[in-house]
Amino acid sequence: MTKGRKTTLDERIEIIEYCIDNECNYAKTAEKFQVSYQQVYTWTKKYKKSGIEGLQDRRGKGKTESELTEIEKLRAQNKLLQAENRKQQMEIDFLKKLEEIERRRS
Template sequence: MVEEYTSGKYSLADLSTKHNIGTRVILLGLINGIEIKDYDPKGDIYTMKSGKTTFEERLEIAKWVIDNNMSYKDAAEKHGITYALVYKWTRAYLDKGPEALRYQKRGPKPKSEIDKSKLTEVEKLKLELEKERTLRR
């Protein structure tokens, strides 16, 4: 597909239709230099419900993909999760190691967890002022 795209003969939309693959997947493949061999999406892969998984499950799935010739589609079908999640977990595992598969809470840290020794005087004063405002309410 990379050769077809870079030759200028086909647009992304043309390749998408020709190979029955989404343009986003083609772009990911082009960006990451991945050869997409096994991708022939079925409607059920996109509509599968992905429940919460444990670190161990994500690790097992990523290792299964690597051990089985990078078959993201087969892993998605086998484990009943989306292709996108299988791809994301496998790439994270390969790029950053197993710890990348641990759940990481997003958003700002609670104020109680902030290391005040690393704050500037202004930041410390702002925190103190915020604390006083919440106490007055």
């Protein structure tokens, strides 16, 4: 079994083209390009479903605002408001503590 390696988008496109040209022979493609069988299979499946866009590495990237559903937009907005509320509560608590310390000194 070949261990997977990092590949660029151009390499993935080349690998998929080779695989398709060779009647989807995943094992032969994996051996030739020194990538795992599973990776070739996955890339081919993604390419057939979404084209070149499916081959892009989008790990760690969220959806764009246009891709979000209404519920997802509301959840994101809710998260932002909750974070803002926590920040404001921390500021209030800090100011209260500061006033208490100042009262003790005088």
